[in-house]
Amino acid sequence: EIVMTQSPATLSVSPGEGATLSCRASQSVSRDLAWYQQKPGQAPRLLIYGSSTRATGVPARFSGSGSGTEFTLTISSLQSEDFAVYYCQQHNAWPLTFGGGTDVEIK
Amino acid sequence: QVQLVESGGGVVQPGRSLRLSCAASGFTFSSYGIHWVRQAPGKGLEWVAFTWSDESNKFYADSVKGRFTISRDNSKNTLYLQMNSLRGEDTAIYYCARRGDSSSWLDYWGQGTLVTVSS
Numbered sequence: 001e002i003v004m005t006q007s008p009a010t011l012s013v014s015p016g017e018g019a020t021l022s023c024r025a026s027q028s029v030s031r032d033l034a035w036y037q038q039k040p041g042q043a044p045r046l047l048i049y050g051s052s053t054r055a056t057g058v059p060a061r062f063s064g065s066g067s068g069t070e071f072t073l074t075i076s077s078l079q080s081e082d083f084a085v086y087y088c089q090q091h092n093a094w095p096l097t098f099g100g101g102t103d104v105e106i107k
Numbered sequence: 108q109v110q111l112v113e114s115g116g117g118v119v120q121p122g123r124s125l126r127l128s129c130a131a132s133g134f135t136f137s138s139y140g141i142h143w144v145r146q147a148p149g150k151g152l153e154w155v156a157f158t159w160s161d162e163s164n165k166f167y168a169d170s171v172k173g174r175f176t177i178s179r180d181n182s183k184n185t186l187y188l189q190m191n192s193l194r195g196e197d198t199a200i201y202y203c204a205r206r207g208d209s210s211s212w213l214d215y216w217g218q219g220t221l222v223t224v225s226s
Contacts (some may be wrong), residue, residue: 001169034212043202043219044152049212063161087152091211094166096142096154 002026002090006099012107013078023088028068031076032092035064035073038101039084042098048073049091078104108214109133109182111203116220119193120149129186129203137161137181140206141221142213155201156188157211170196193224 003026013019023033029050038042046055048064051071061076075082083106088099115127129141143155156177157166165177176189177197200221204213 032210036213037153043216044213045216046207046212046214049207049214050210055214089152089154089212091207095168096157096211098152098154101151 001095002029002073002093004088004090004097004099006086006088006102008102009100010103010105012105014107015080016077019075019078019104019107021068021086021104023071023073023076023099025069025071025090029090029092031067032067032090033064033071034089034091036087036089037061037082038087044087047086075104083097109205111112111184111205111217113201113217113220115199116222118223118225120226121194121224123190123193124189125193125222126142127188127201127220127222129188131184131186131205136170136179136184140211141179141186142204142206142211143177143186144202144204144213144216145197146219147196147199150199153199157206162179176218190222193222195224198222198224 005024007022033051035048038044047058052064063074065072085101085103087101110132112130119125140159142157158177174192179186201221202219204216207214
């Protein structure tokens with residue numbers, strides 16, 4: 001099983017600042033990496049797939065990069081609606097696996 | 108618009124069974140693979156099971172293999188998860204989610220249904 005590790009667990013950011021979230025895979029997943037956003041009481045929402053492709057309707061301030069075992073989600077200029085938990089997920093091999101999440105909180 | 112609506116959750120005793128449903132609308136259900144993903148209270152996401160559009164192949168997490176069965180009825184646009192021999196650690200919100208066009212990212216999710224396993 002491919003283990004996905006996200007860091008940091010919690011990220012405190014002021015509105016308007018940028019944020020960089022990391023995700024590491026225990027073995028190469030090529031570019032088969034997705035990012036999701038989850039707000040309290042809501043289902044996850046797909047943000048990025050294939051490492052860097054934004055899903056429909058996702059603002060351009062969200063960008064993804066990386067390949068192999070190291071991936072990054074960058075949020076430029078955080079808006080109030082961006083404070084949430086973010087998960088990475090590899091879609092390269094079964095079983096699908098998620099990272100433990102990064103909680104982006106208001107500083 | 109794409110909609111996935113789960114139902115069937117509730118409180119069940121350990122060792123008993125429960126069947127979840129996921130009703131789909133707004134897309135051609137019979138053309139898409141569908142996943143089940145769960146989230147224990149206050150915890151992260153755990154992938155549970157997947158079926159291809161024609162049920163030609165199915166995949167399960169080790170934690171549920173042999174106890175859970177994923178199935179679908181394309182004539183009813185509905186996905187199912189039969190859960191047997193339930194344990195306390197199966198307590199979670201269960202989401203169904205559609206597979207992406209060309210790989211297993213999850214592009215649309217339902218709102219989830221809560222399963223509580225407790226005596």
